Each structure stands twice: as C-alpha cells, then as structure tokens.
Amino acid sequence: MLIQEDFLKGVFMSVFNDDFYWGGAVAANQCEGAWMSDGKQPNITDVMVGINSKEPGLRWNDENKKWEMALDENKVYLSHEGIDFYHRYKEDLELMSGMGFNCFRTSIAWGRIFPNGDEEEANVKGLQFYDDLFDEMIRLGMEPVVTLSHYETPLHLMTEYGGWINRKTIDLWKRYVMTVFERYKGKVHLWLTFNEINNLLRRPVVSAGILSTEPVDKNDPLKVSDKEIWQAYVNLLVANAWTVKIGHEIDQGNRIGCMMSSSAVAVYPYTCDPDDVWGAFQTQRFSNYYFSDPFCLGFIPGYVKRIWKEKGLQPEYDDRDLKMIEDHTVDFYSFSYYLSGTYSRDTINTFDTGGLRGRENPYLRFKAPEPWGWAVDPQGLRYVLNAVYDRYHLPMFIVENGVGLDEGPDENGQIHDGFRVTYMREHLKQIKEAVKDGVDVMGYLYWGPIDIVSAGTGEMKKRYGFIYVDRHNDGTGSLRRSKKDSYEWYKKVIASNGEDLD
Numbered sequence: 001m002l003i004q005e006d007f008l009k010g011v012f013m014s015v016f017n018d019d020f021y022w023g024g025a026v027a028a029n030q031c032e033g034a035w036m037s038d039g040k041q042p043n044i045t046d047v048m049v050g051i052n053s054k055e056p057g058l059r060w061n062d063e064n065k066k067w068e069m070a071l072d073e074n075k076v077y078l079s080h081e082g083i084d085f086y087h088r089y090k091e092d093l094e095l096m097s098g099m100g101f102n103c104f105r106t107s108i109a110w111g112r113i114f115p116n117g118d119e120e121e122a123n124v125k126g127l128q129f130y131d132d133l134f135d136e137m138i139r140l141g142m143e144p145v146v147t148l149s150h151y152e153t154p155l156h157l158m159t160e161y162g163g164w165i166n167r168k169t170i171d172l173w174k175r176y177v178m179t180v181f182e183r184y185k186g187k188v189h190l191w192l193t194f195n196e197i198n199n200l201l202r203r204p205v206v207s208a209g210i211l212s213t214e215p216v217d218k219n220d221p222l223k224v225s226d227k228e229i230w231q232a233y234v235n236l237l238v239a240n241a242w243t244v245k246i247g248h249e250i251d252q253g254n255r256i257g258c259m260m261s262s263s264a265v266a267v268y269p270y271t272c273d274p275d276d277v278w279g280a281f282q283t284q285r286f287s288n289y290y291f292s293d294p295f296c297l298g299f300i301p302g303y304v305k306r307i308w309k310e311k312g313l314q315p316e317y318d319d320r321d322l323k324m325i326e327d328h329t330v331d332f333y334s335f336s337y338y339l340s341g342t343y344s345r346d347t348i349n350t351f352d353t354g355g356l357r358g359r360e361n362p363y364l365r366f367k368a369p370e371p372w373g374w375a376v377d378p379q380g381l382r383y384v385l386n387a388v389y390d391r392y393h394l395p396m397f398i399v400e401n402g403v404g405l406d407e408g409p410d411e412n413g414q415i416h417d418g419f420r421v422t423y424m425r426e427h428l429k430q431i432k433e434a435v436k437d438g439v440d441v442m443g444y445l446y447w448g449p450i451d452i453v454s455a456g457t458g459e460m461k462k463r464y465g466f467i468y469v470d471r472h473n474d475g476t477g478s479l480r481r482s483k484k485d486s487y488e489w490y491k492k493v494i495a496s497n498g499e500d501l502d
C-alpha cells in the first residue's frame with residue numbers, strides 16, 4: 001500500500017502549483033474581425049497591414065489639418081475579418097477547452113466599448129459582446145485574462161487629440177477602464193494594462209497610440225518627435241497607475257499586471273568588450289526596464305531623467321502624477337518571450353515583434369524557419385524569469401511564448417508541427433528550472449493557440465496555432481478549423497500539470 005502511495009506521489013508531484021494557469025493568448029485586433037460591426041469604429045491596427053508596416057493607411061488632410069484614414073485598395077487588410085472570432089468564439093473556445101485550458105487571454109478592443117474613444121456613453125453592443133465572451137470562457141472553466149489595450153487605440157483619439165501625447169487621453173482612458181471594471185466585476189479578475197508598451201521607443205505610433213497633430217513630416221504619419229514620445233511615456237505611466245487604483249477600488253479581488261515585451265531582457269553582450277556589456281545593459285533598460293521599473297517599483301528611473309535633461313526633452317507632469325505612480329504599482333509582472341538577442345557595438349540592432357534581433361548568436365543551435373528565422377533560446381526564458389523576479393519579487397506570468405510557422409495540411413489533411421512541440425517542450429523545461437530557482441510563476445499562456453493574423457506582418461501565413469484556420473494571405477479560405485499534431489501534445493502537457501513533456 002505504502003509503495004503504491006509513494007508511486008502515485010512520484011507520478012503526480014509536479015513542479016508547478018496546482019493552480020498554475022495553462023492556456024493561450026490572442027488579441028482582439030488579430031482574431032475578432034468584424035472591424036466595423038455593432039458600432040465599432042477603426043483603431044490604429046485597422047489601418048495597417050502589420051504593425052511593422054512603414055505605410056499605414058493614413059493621410060494628412062491639409063484643409064482640416066488632421067490625419068485621416070486612407071486605406072490602400074491594393075492591400076488586403078486581413079485583420080478586418082481576422083478569423084471571425086467575433087462570430088465563432090464559441091466553437092473556438094470549445095476547442096481550447098478540449099486541450100484542458102483553465103485560462104484564456106484576449107483583449108477588449110477599446111473601440112467596441114467607446115468607438116471613437118471620446119463618447120460620454122459606452123456602446124451597449126460592444127459591452128454585450130464581451131459579456132457573452134467572458135461568460136462562455138467561465139462556463140468552460142477558463143479564467144479570463146483581459147488586456148485592456150493591445151495595439152487597439154481608437155483611431156479618432158489619435159487623429160483628433162494625438163492619442164497618448166495628449167493628457168486628455170488619460171481621462172478618456174479612465175472612463176473606459178472604469179466602465180469595463182464595473183461591467184465585468186466578478187467575471188474577470190486578471191487584467192493586463194498596455195500590451196508590450198515598452199515598444200514605445202521602437203514603434204511609437206502603434207505601440208503607444210500616438211500621432212503628431214502638428215506633424216514633422218506630412219507624408220509620414222509614423223514620424224513623431226522625441227519630445228512627444230517622452231510625453232506619451234509619462235502619460236502612460238500615469239494612466240497605468242490610475243488603472244491599478246480604479247481596478248482595486250472597484251473590486252478588491254482584481255489583480256492587475258503590466259504586460260511587457262521581455263525578450264529584450266535576454267539581450268546578451270556579443271563579446272566581453274565593456275562597450276558590448278554596457279550596450280547590452282542599456283538595451284535592457286531602454287527596451288524593458290524603463291517602463292517596468294516605474295510600473296513595479298513606483299518611480300521614474302534616473303537613466304530616463306538623464307536623457308530628458310541632456311536632450312532638453314523634459315515632459316510635463318506634476319507631483320500628483322509622481323505620487324500616483326508611486327502609490328499604485330502592479331500586482332504581477334506579465335510578459336512575452338520569443339527570442340533572445342545580442343548587442344554588439346559595431347552592429348546596427350534591428351527589432352521585430354519578437355524582440356531585438358542584433359547579430360546572430362553563434363552559440364544557439366536552432367532558429368525558427370525562414371522567412372522569419374527568429375532565434376530559439378529556451379534558456380533565455382529562464383534568464384528573463386530570474387532576472388526580472390530578482391528585481392521586483394512579483395509573481396511572473398508568461399502570457400506569450402510561441403513560434404510562427406508557415407504550414408498547411410498534407411495530402412491526408414494532417415498538419416505535423418513537430419517544430420512547435422520541440423520549441424514548447426524546451427521552453428517549458430526552462431520554466432521548470434526557473435520555478436526550482438525560486439521564481440514564482442503564475443502560469444503559461446501560449447501565444448496564438450489558434451492561427452490568427454500576425455501582428456508584425458499582417459499575414460495569415462505566419463501561423464502559431466495548435467488549431468489551423470483555413471485562411472490565406474490573399475484573403476481566401478473557408479475559415480474552417482482543424483487540429484494540428486501539437487493539439488494533443490499540449491493537452492497531455494496540461495493534463496499532467498507540465499510533467500509529461502514527451
């Protein structure tokens with residue numbers, strides 16, 4: 001008898017806690033479609049074919065002195081229909097539930113609730129949609145994790161006010177978050193504020209929802225001044241603090257996290273040249289910590305203030321703003337991790353949605369297939385978990401990790417995605433190591449459990465899912481869903497609470 005008990009204990013004892021969150025993550029703008037349905041108005045990603053695009057569908061109107069939407073009829077805006085999650089979410093959530101998900105992350109498209117961002121009253125149909133969506137998740141045993149802003153700033157807020165450059169946006173944001181916190185009280189307890197907001201310096205327009213209302217270049221909406229960028233930075237810090245305050249006041253059960261793109265924490269010096277070491281360190285700061293330090297520790301770091309001082313970029317704020325930032329830090333740290341990068345003094349560093357690319361790391365054995373070719377560095381995830389946990393001592397939530405592959409059914413209709421399974425297996429092994437190192441890891445949400453439109457390139461071809469969706473770059477396809485090999489594998493992983501990774 002004793003032997004049997006010991007055996008069972010050995011089999012079921014897991015590195016992960018019993019309440020570990022297992023699931024997947026998507027974003028409204030990449031899956032919902034229905035971009036102009038039920039009152040919704042365009043947001044910034046609706047006018048772009050991929051957020052890496054250098055040509056957003058915007059033009060300067062010299063008469064009214066504003067940017068306006070100008071879609072290019074030669075382009076296919078796949079996100080407008082997405083994978084039609086707006087109408088098919090029940091079927092999709094059922095498939096997620098089939099893998100044993102106890103958690104599912106999506107975003108609320110701000111423009112479904114306040115279509116232009118500045119209305120007095122919320123859009124009832126938008127509110128109802130998310131009510132139904134969250135109810136369905138809960139019915140299927142999935143805890144909703146909700147991102148309040150995932151590259152979805154209403155376009156009108158940007159063209160009319162400059163978006164986050166303008167302080168008025170903080171008030172409009174407060175109205176929005178108050179509305180959704182009230183409405184979904186008791187249904188949603190886990191909230192993320194701004195998705196990968198630390199991409200502000202790399203991709204200000206989309207990541208932070210800003211447009212120059214007095215443009216530097218009328219032919220290029222993506223050009224914003226450094227002064228505007230740093231003003232948006234402070235406004236976003238203040239808005240983040242308000243979100244935490246309002247969220248806690250409305251429901252003490254709410255836990256509110258920041259959401260950082262943390263691949264760039266794993267930026268290694270290419271050599272031990274002190275310039276490379278210092279450069280890597282500064283890259284970590286200005287890619288990640290410049291946002292997460294104020295979010296988690298409650299103050300604006302000296303390395304940021306130095307730039308303002310030396311370059312004459314001091315933004316406007318007052319002591320009350322600083323007090324807000326200090327008093328309302330986040331409850332947990334959530335992040336994405338896709339790849340690691342290197343910093344070398346003699347290389348121009350490039351960035352992608354996954355993180356810093358830099359010079360190819362000769363010590364890594366794998367990279368994802370071309371054309372994206374992202375470095376595969378599972379140990380980098382252990383590094384990020386430990387480095388960030390050591391700094392903040394907050395629970396860590398992996399809310400994005402995954403690999404995009406160009407794949408399709410074989411002659412038997414099967415999709416063999418062994419590369420994805422290997423990618424995940426190796427990353428999960430490293431997460432376990434981090435837990436053993438003492439890091440408090442709340443959960444693992446795989447990015448893109450169902451094929452959706454790629455954020456960076458706007459394609460369908462870059463597929464992350466365990467579930468294949470029949471839709472293609474030219475917009476054709478039946479939208480039919482089918483399971484890939486990884487579906488059963490992840491199901492097994494979840495059922496064993498991460499113990500069975502074979």
Ligand code: BG6
Pocket residue numbers: 027030195196261336353354400404447453454455456457462
């Ligand atoms: C993250 C984003 O940067 O990376 C997601 O939060 C995105 O929205 C993901 O989809 C993967 O990037 P991509 O460009 O491959 O879709």
